Amino acid sequence: MGRPYDAVLYGATGFTGGLTAEYLAAHAGETRWALAGRDLAKLERVRDRIGVDVPLLHADAGDPASLDALARSTRLVISTVGPYLKYGEPLVAACAEHGTDYVDLTGEPAFVDLMYLRHHRRAVETGARLVHACGFDSIPYDLGVYYTVQRLPENVPLRVEGFVSANGSASGGTVASFLGVLRDPLGMRRAAAERAAVEPLPQGRRARIARSPLPRTRVHGGVPVPLPTLDPQIVVRSARALERYGPDFTYAHFFAFVRGGGLGGSGGLRATLRQTPGEGPSAEQRAKNWFKARFQGEGGGVRIATEVAGGDPGYTETAKMLSESALCLLHDDLPATAGQVTTAQAMGDALIARLQRAGITFRTL
Numbered sequence: 001m002g003r004p005y006d007a008v009l010y011g012a013t014g015f016t017g018g019l020t021a022e023y024l025a026a027h028a029g030e031t032r033w034a035l036a037g038r039d040l041a042k043l044e045r046v047r048d049r050i051g052v053d054v055p056l057l058h059a060d061a062g063d064p065a066s067l068d069a070l071a072r073s074t075r076l077v078i079s080t081v082g083p084y085l086k087y088g089e090p091l092v093a094a095c096a097e098h099g100t101d102y103v104d105l106t107g108e109p110a111f112v113d114l115m116y117l118r119h120h121r122r123a124v125e126t127g128a129r130l131v132h133a134c135g136f137d138s139i140p141y142d143l144g145v146y147y148t149v150q151r152l153p154e155n156v157p158l159r160v161e162g163f164v165s166a167n168g169s170a171s172g173g174t175v176a177s178f179l180g181v182l183r184d185p186l187g188m189r190r191a192a193a194e195r196a197a198v199e200p201l202p203q204g205r206r207a208r209i210a211r212s213p214l215p216r217t218r219v220h221g222g223v224p225v226p227l228p229t230l231d232p233q234i235v236v237r238s239a240r241a242l243e244r245y246g247p248d249f250t251y252a253h254f255f256a257f258v259r260g261g262g263l264g265g266s267g268g269l270r271a272t273l274r275q276t277p278g279e280g281p282s283a284e285q286r287a288k289n290w291f292k293a294r295f296q297g298e299g300g301g302v303r304i305a306t307e308v309a310g311g312d313p314g315y316t317e318t319a320k321m322l323s324e325s326a327l328c329l330l331h332d333d334l335p336a337t338a339g340q341v342t343t344a345q346a347m348g349d350a351l352i353a354r355l356q357r358a359g360i361t362f363r364t365l
Contacts, residue, residue, distance in 0.1 A: 003072070003073055003074055003075055004032070004073055004074070005032050005033060005034050005055070005073055005074035005075070006031045006032045006033060006074065006075050006076065006330050007024075007028075007031060007032075007033040007034075007074060007075065007076045007077070007078060007326055007327075007330060008033065008034045008035070008036050008057060008070060008073065008074045008076075008077050008078070009021055009024065009033065009034070009035050009036065009078045009080070010036045010037065010059055010070065010077055010078065010079045010080070010081055010091065011036075011037060011079060011080035011081035012035045012036075012037060012043060012046045012080070013037050013039060013042040013043060013046060014080055014081070015279055015280035015315065016080050016105065016135075016280070016315055016318060016319055017080035017081075018046055018049070019315055019316065019318075019319035020078065020080060020319040020322055020323055021035060021046055021050050022049075022050050022319070023319050023320055023323040024323050024326075025050040025051065025052040025054075027323065027324075027327070027358075028323075028327065031327065031330060031331075033054055034054050034055040034056065034057050034074070035047060035054055035055070035056050035057070036056075036057040036058070036059040036070055037058075037059060037060075038058065038059065038060040038061075040056055040058060043056045044056065057070060057073070061081060061087040061088075061090060061091070064090045064093075064094070067090045067091045067094045068094045068097070068098075070091070070094065071091070071094035071095045071097070071098045071100045072094075072098050072100075074100060075100065075101060075330060076100065076101040076102070076103070076326055076329055076330055077091060077095055077100055077101070077102050077103075078103050078104075078322060078323070078326050079091055079102065079103070079104040079105075080104070080105055080322070082104075082105065082106065082108075083108065084104065084106040084108050084111040085108050085110060085111045085114075088104065088106065088111060088115075089111075089114070089115065089118070092115050092119050092130060093118070093119055095123070095128050095130065096119040096120075096122045096123040096126065096128050096130060097122060097126065098126065098128070099126035099127045099128045100128055101128060101129045101130075101131075101329050101330075102128065102129070102130045102131065103131045103132075103134045103322060103325050103326050103329070104131075104132055104133075104134065104322075105133070105134060105135040105137070105318060105322055106132050106133055106137070106230075107133060107135075107137035107138070107229060107230050108230070109188055109191070109192065109230045109233060110184070110187055110188040110191040110192075111132075112132045112133065112230065112233075112340075113188075113191035113192050113194070113195040114191050115130065115132070115340060116195055116199065116340045117191070117194055117195055117198070119340070120339045120340045121339070123338060123339045123340065124338045124339040126338075127338045128338065128339070129329060129337055129338060129339070129341055129346055130339065130340045130341070131325060131329070131340075131341055131342070131343060131346055131347075132234075132340070133230055133231075133234055133342075133343075134321055134322045134325040134326075134343060135317075135318035135319075135321050135322050136291065136313040136314060136317065136318045136321070137229065137230055137231060138229075138230055138231040138234040138235070138343075139321045139325070139343055139351075139355075140164075140291065140293040140308045140310075140360075141162050141164075141231040141232070141234070141235055141253065141293055141308075142231070142234050142235055142238055142342055142343050142344045143308065143343060143344055143348075143351060143352055143355070143362070144162065144293050144295050144306065144307075144308040144362070145160050145162065145235045145238070145239075145251060145295060145297075145344075146238060146242075146344040146348060146352075147295075147306055147308070147352060147362050148160055148295045148297040148304065148306045149239075149244060149245050149246075149249075149297065150244065151297070151304050151306070151364060152246075152297050152298075152299045152300065152302055152304065153299055153300030153301075153302055154244065154246065155246060155247065156246055156247070156299045156300035157246060157247060157248035157249070157250075157299055158245060158246045158248070158249050158250070158297065158298070158299035159210075159216075159249075159250045159251075159252075159297070159298050159299065160235075160249075160250070160251050160252075160295055160296070160297045160298075161210075161215045161216065161217050161251075161252045161253075161254065161295065161296045161297075162231075162232075162235075162251070162252070162253050162254065162293060162294070162295050163215075163217070163219060163224060163254050163255075163256040163293070163294045163295075163296075164227060164253075164254070164255050164256060164291070164292075164293050165255075165256045165291070165292045165293075165294075166289075166290065166291035166292070166313050167288070167289050167290050167291075168286075168289035168290070168291065168312050168313045168314045168315075201240065202240050202241075202243075204247070205240075205243070205245075205246070205247050205248070205249075206247075206248055206249070207236045207239035207240045207245060207248075207249040207250075207251075208236060208249070208250055208251075209232045209233070209236055209250075209251055209252070209253075210250050210251060210252035212252070213226050215252055215254055215296075216296075217296040219254075219256050223256075223257045224254040224255070224256055224257075225254060225255045225256075225257060226252075226253070226254055226255075227253045227254055227255045229253070231253055232251055232252075232253040234342050234343075235251045235253070235344075236249075236251055237342050237345075238342045238343075238344035238345050239251070241341070241342065241344075241345040242344065242345060246299065256294075280314075280315055281315070286311070286312040286315055286316050287311070287312070289311060289312035289313065289314070289316075290309070290310070290311055290312070290313075291309065291310055291311075291313040291317070292307060292308075292309045293307065293308045293309070294306070294307045294365070295307070295308075304364060304365075305364070305365040306362070306363065306364050306365060307361070307362075307363055307365055308360065308361065308362050309360070309361045310359065310360040310361065311359070317360065320355075320358055320359075320360070321355065321360075324351065324354040324355055324358055325343060325347065325351060327354070328347045328350050328351045328354055329346070329347065332347070332350040332351075332354075333350070334346060334347055334348075334350055335348075
């Protein structure tokens with residue numbers, strides 16, 4: 001209460017940040033929001049382009065005092081400034097300290113684990129909800145599995161397999177984040193081990209990532225390849241937090257290389273290495289892109305198939321998912337949570353409903 005803004009978008013001068021600003025301009029309604037970054041002249045150009053007279057705030061990843069002031073000024077911060085391992089922690093720390101909700105687009109496992117280790121406890125104390133991975137990483141899988149589990153029997157062991165098929169390009173910022181992960185695999189494993197040593201597990205229940213590299217479900221006309229991303233970790237954390245996933249939950253995650261049909265045709269995720277952060281494809285190029293995440297769930301003698309699908313995964317739909325996550329935290333009736341939480345844990349049905357209204361489909365096949 002008493003803060004001048006409901007939401008501040010930090011990083012609107014980047015390509016995905018600019019798309020997020022455009023989406024908020026069209027859908028934020030009465031939300032009091034602002035743009036923040038280190039270059040006010042660039043922010044002015046973004047504001048002129050979106051056609052909404054929102055305030056502009058100075059904030060710089062290299063100036064923790066400016067990020068602290070930013071967190072104190074708003075109920076929620078939306079961050080599109082990556083690589084998050086390089087630039088992200090001071091803003092997470094400020095939000096945790098001041099009870100400010102936070103959403104981002106990270107797909108960096110080490111960043112998520114380190115932020116849990118360093119700032120989860122303080123966020124619980126202040127009531128801040130820190131929700132990472134609110135874009136193509138990892139909403140289609142986290143909410144897709146949540147949607148699937150709700151259609152399976154309760155109080156029985158459950159297994160879900162997810163298969164991703166997509167046509168699109170990775171942004172320059174995403175490529176930079178991915179290359180950062182590749183540069184320090186030992187650091188990623190160390191952060192994961194440190195988190196596993198201190199994070200409490202649910203009593204009388206278990207949830208885990210499947211160890212087998214092969215799925216039980218057949219991918220017609222294609223080859224499923226294990227997908228070593230942040231997504232299955234997010235799914236399992238939701239399963240540990242929510243009893244609806246049952247007493248014994250297992251998740252397996254695959255990329256479906258399919259040609260000529262099956263899980264979506266001859267698509268693939270293209271990492272456009274020539275793009276630098278801030279660059280991206282044209283609206284015409286993005287309009288041709290799509291994604292499908294299909295899930296096979298089984299438990300209690302029941303088997304079901306579900307699908308989450310949408311348009312351009314790396315940019316257009318990611319900006320939509322991030323914006324709707326922020327608006328959901330601000331305006332919807334949600335379960336009481338605090339600390340580092342997942343989208344399924346913090347927003348669940350309310351966020352699915354928002355995304356469905358925004359054109360992303362959730363359906364039982």
